[in-house]
Amino acid sequence: MTTISEVKPAASANTSAQSLMATLRMVLSYGLLFLLALSFIYPFMLAVTTSFKTLPEIAANPVALIPETFTLEGYTRMQGLNVGRWMFNSAFIAIAVTTGNVLFSSMAGYALARIDFPGRTAVFLSILGTMMIPGIVMLIPMFIILRQLGLIDTYGGLILPKVVSAFGVFLMKQFFESVPRDLEEAAAIDGASRFQMFFRVILPIARPALVALIIFSFQGSWNDFMHPLIVISVNQDLYTLPLGLALLRGGIGQNLQWNALMAGSMITTLPMAIIFFIFQRYFVEGIAYGGLKG
């Protein structure tokens, strides 16, 4: 009896210490997670506010988050550099590239997933093999072929090489393989041809995969820097946002107009950010889909 009464308070002190430890651990873990989240977001916040600061203020204190004097100087400077045109080009090219991918990548993906024909495996493996070629390796080969075809300094040069992607073909093939065959069989009984089947039956139900494909194509094209860099040689009217921005940075050691550079960065980032927040779910699903099966 006595032993029990002696043991009891000790045990309860022990549990309260344990629960204190648990609370402490939780506070620490969440603190760490929020700190990490902040480290991913804060640079963007500082970039936004810096784009509204004056140059002297940035030089005096590049760390302060809130601008003392609010100015649109950076944005006006960007406007003077024809940033509207860069934005139009980026959007136009991204839309063209995305449309091409939706059509051509899904057509190829469908044939590889659903039609039995001699050479199917060979074609699939070759396309898969091209995914192994690092983009940087294509820098000079791409320049050579575009030059031979007279596509340097043209929209064609910016768009055509990108209208289909091995990743897109792969993504769509994976998706079409998961679609039940009954739908096509029903369409076949109705006498539909493969083309009718594809465009009227298959494509409309491929929405989730298509949204992922659209997001990836658009994002890839919008953010692409290397391809425009080699396609555009002298024609400044073809500059895209990343290219214009990178060239604006200019040589090393120059005095940089940070408010304009940050304004340009924000103009480049914002449209993608908006698309991201609207279609967030599909970003995650798309990566999971393409990544897992890769």
Added chain:
Amino acid sequence: MAAGIREQERQDRIAAWLFLSPALIIFAIFLVIPILFALYFSFTDWNGISPPAEASWIGLDNYQAILLQDGIRRADFFKALKNTTYFALGVVPVQTALALFLAVVVNQRLLRFKSFFRTSYYFPSITSSVAISLIFLFLYQKSGLINSILSGATLGLWEPIAWMEDSRGLIHIILGWLGVTLRDGPAFFRTELLGLTIWDWISGPSVALSGIMILNTWTTIGTMMIIFLAALQDIPTSVYEAAQIDGATTWPTFRKITLPLLRPTMFFIITLGLIGTYQVFDQVYVMSSGGPAKTTLTVAYMVYRNGFRNSEMGLGAAIALSLFIIIFILTMIQRRITGSEATD
């Protein structure tokens, strides 16, 4: 009936090739043919400006210049290879480990603010590399945010540095603390190997290159986290329930059950990381143009610099193809390592 089936097969075959033709034509014109062209030009002295027909065949000279012949080209190539290797060695393990850690954390069933954490960790992955590079260029200034955070965290012990202008190698710095310098170090430090001295080889990444490495890790973690997350969610809960019945606690469960099940994903992530780090280009172009003192010159940037800036397109093609072979071999080695572990 048999004739009908054969007719059906014939039509299917035609349809398949028609469906595939746009993709195959594009791949042929903009991928296969260009690579063959590049292979050809890597054996010429083409400058990229004059008509290609005027380029003369110089055999293996370009490959010799970067691999065998003593001179600035070979020194640059191996310097770039060294920088790129330090880059990969620093970035790939860290990004893989952090991405896995974050994936496990945001996969916790009871975690609050889950979507906030996921969104913020992933956000840098969707933004333009050029925009991010400019933002980090701003943060890496001597009076910039990174220095002021480090000063704050070390209570003023941290001396602000101009990150992107600092060519000191990290290992050199550490050796310096230990009192080892080139001047009073052993004589073999000065021995030349493939155009660089031993001392140069062991420099470690420069401060400037480390800056780009941090940026690269920061922007790629998000995508890798999502890929790990998808793999984690594919593991059936019954596996964990069984472990719980056996009395396994969190860490052993993770090590003995989760990690082995993630092995294919791990392989995929490391491959992605290797391919990505061995072709880092955009950030170098925007932030440092290969400087200071060529310590951020990567193989990918060298392809561009020699091909387009120095008008040595033939040499550039030779560097690019060498890089291709290097990446291919690395992937194969990595596959061998991960593969053999998987059969344990």
